Amino acid sequence: MTARFGARLAEAVAARGSLCAGIDPHPGLIEAWGLPLDASGLERFALSAAEALGEVAAIVKPQSAFFEAFGPAGVAVLERVVDVAHDAGALVLLDVKRGDIGSTMAAYTAAYVAEKAAFTADAATVSPYLGFGALDAAVAAAREAGNGLFVLARTSNPEADALQRARLEDGRTVAQSVVDAAADHNAGAEPYGDVGVVVGATVAPGEVDLSRLNGPVLAPGFGAQGATEADLRAVFGEGLPGLLPASSRDLLRHGPDTAALRRAAQEVNGRLAGLRGKGQ
Ligand SMILES: O=C(O)c1cc(=O)[nH]c(=O)n1[C@@H]1O[C@H](COP(=O)(O)O)[C@@H](O)[C@H]1O
Numbered sequence: 001m002t003a004r005f006g007a008r009l010a011e012a013v014a015a016r017g018s019l020c021a022g023i024d025p026h027p028g029l030i031e032a033w034g035l036p037l038d039a040s041g042l043e044r045f046a047l048s049a050a051e052a053l054g055e056v057a058a059i060v061k062p063q064s065a066f067f068e069a070f071g072p073a074g075v076a077v078l079e080r081v082v083d084v085a086h087d088a089g090a091l092v093l094l095d096v097k098r099g100d101i102g103s104t105m106a107a108y109t110a111a112y113v114a115e116k117a118a119f120t121a122d123a124a125t126v127s128p129y130l131g132f133g134a135l136d137a138a139v140a141a142a143r144e145a146g147n148g149l150f151v152l153a154r155t156s157n158p159e160a161d162a163l164q165r166a167r168l169e170d171g172r173t174v175a176q177s178v179v180d181a182a183a184d185h186n187a188g189a190e191p192y193g194d195v196g197v198v199v200g201a202t203v204a205p206g207e208v209d210l211s212r213l214n215g216p217v218l219a220p221g222f223g224a225q226g227a228t229e230a231d232l233r234a235v236f237g238e239g240l241p242g243l244l245p246a247s248s249r250d251l252l253r254h255g256p257d258t259a260a261l262r263r264a265a266q267e268v269n270g271r272l273a274g275l276r277g278k279g280q
Pocket residue numbers: 022024063095125154155156157198199200218220221222223224225246247248249250
């Protein structure tokens with residue numbers, strides 16, 4: 001039986017470091033790599049990024065929107081990116097940010113994280129803003145298949161502040177209620193559970209209490225959106241198990257030279273090593 005996602009992730013981070021390498025084929029980056037802005041350029045960009053970053057990062061995160069923008073041909077490239085990154089030895093987090101009523105969510109689950117899912121990713125990003133309970137069946141199906149989910153809690157973009165920092169009747173913020181619901185799913189799992197949360201590296205320190213989460217934390221906003229290692233330290237402290245700082249543009253700008261891409265990811269991983277706890 002395949003090991004649980006949380007266990008596989010912990011093992012991969014121990015071996016390779018905590019960086020989550022984003023594969024976001026922005027049109028400007030495809031052109032900067034000297035490639036045509038069509039499905040063939042997308043394919044060369046994304047497959048070489050998947051191969052190079054997949055060799056050195058514990059987990060890679062292709063952002064589906066940039067593939068969907070090229071239509072069915074782009075989605076076919078995304079499918080190959082997942083396979084190439086797996087073959088290179090990385091786990092794959094598909095960044096699709098899906099969220100819908102429970103019955104529709106079941107179909108997204110079948111696409112991304114259930115047993116025999118159409119895409120063979122290890123985890124996917126999901127939105128809880130139709131109610132965390134609407135994700136319950138997805139959590140169960142992902143777990144059954146040995147896969148994981150990352151639930152948006154406190155995102156890195158400034159437009160999210162008003163909604164995610166709003167207070168519920170019980171005094172908790174909306175973002176904290178998402179973290180707490182994820183924590184309930186992870187209770188008792190070792191080294192940690194399969195339900196991660198997304199908390200931007202750009203948020204104010206102390207806003208979200210992750211002490212009970214017992215799950216992975218995807219921290220985008222590191223790099224191109226301005227957050228630094230000092231911000232990661234201030235927001236998440238040191239030694240938070242499962243912290244995955246995520247960077248896309250700031251890594252990809254080192255291409256198309258694949259050796260330079262690999263070096264950039266390794267260099268970031270080296271700098272992040274101090275944030276990891278002992279034995280992680
Ligand atoms: O879920 C995400 O990955 C995500 C959540 C969030 O709060 N903020 C955020 O930037 N992201 C994604 O993380 C990546 C950030 O890219 P860079 O700013 O280029 O590092 C993009 O793929 C975003 O869609």
